[in-house]
Amino acid sequence: MSRLWSRLGARTAAVALLSVGVAGGFYLGGDRDQGQSAQVGVAVEQAALQQARQVHSAKERTTEYQEKLRAxxxxxxxxxxxxxxEAAAASRKKAREAAAKAAAETKAAESKPYDGPIPSSCEEFSGNRKIGCALMIDAGFGIDQFPCLNKLWDKESGWNHxxxxxxxxxxxxxxxxxxxxMGSVADDWQTxxxxxxxxxxxxxxxxxDTPCGAWxxxxxxxxY
Structure with a gap:
């Protein structure tokens, strides 16, 4: 009888021990799973953080590049x-210079009025012929020379100065x-x-010697 109880006690103890071991195994296995899950979670968080940093850095670089482009x-x-x-100023200056030059040329091209005395013998003529007659007499030629001078310069230029x-x-x-x-007489020889x-x-x-000689x-x- 005592042997039977001994065997039953041993078996009971073995079963209990086995149960404890199985329970402990379940506990340890669950703990390892939790640890691995925690590690995975940390890794995911780190990866997400790294990605967020990279995205932020990329945005900063993009913003900086755009600012440089705008600048x-x-x-x-x-x-x-x-x-x-500057081009407009140069154009205005050129226009002013051109206008001033044109004005100067126009003024220079204007005929200079003759204000010298006109002998009565020259009154029958007009314009440059009247001036020519007066200056011819002033130069010492007789009025009889003017017909020759008139023909000569009428042929040469039509008395057009x-x-x-x-x-x-x-x-x-x-x-x-x-x-x-003609500049030997005056600088205004052109006009x-x-x-x-x-x-x-x-x-x-x-x-x-005389206008008639030249004619x-x-x-x-x-x-001539």
Whole structure:
């Protein structure tokens, strides 16, 4: 009887021990699962944090790049406005200079009025012919020389003080070649009929003695 109870006690103890072991195993296994889950959770959180940092960093870089683009665009806009302002200022300056030059040329091209005395013997003429008649007499020639002078310069230039020969470049009433020769009388030789006439009379006197002598030579050879 005692042996039977001993065997039953041993078996009971073994079963109890086994139960405890199984329970402990379940407990330990559950603890390991919880630990692994916790580690996975930490890893996920770290990965999410890292990703968030990367996204934030990318956003910052994008923002910085966009700011640089805006700054560059603003600087280019300022430079473009400056270039346009400078170009406009240069254009206005050029226009003013051109206008001033044109005004000066117009003024220089204006005929200079003759305010010298006109002899009564020259009153029948007009314009540059009247001036030519007066200056011819003033140069010491008789009125009888004017018909020759009138024909000579009528042939040469039509008494036009702006006449220019396109072939030779001869200029003015006496068709001086070059026209700048008349600058020996005055600087306004391009626009002042009196200056041209004075030079022409001096040229005639030096080469042909009289206007009629110059006209005769012109009739013979076609020039004087």
């Amino acid at each position: 560059a665009a603003a600087a280019e806009a300022v430079a473009e406005r400056k270039r346009r302002a 702006k006449a220019r020969n396109p072939s030779s470049g001869a200029y003015g009433i006496p068709q001086a070649l070059p026209g700048s020769k 002042n009929p009196a200056t041209q006439i004075k030079w022409g009379l001096g040229y005639i006197k030096g080469r042909y 005769a030579h012109s009739q013979d050879v076609g020039w």
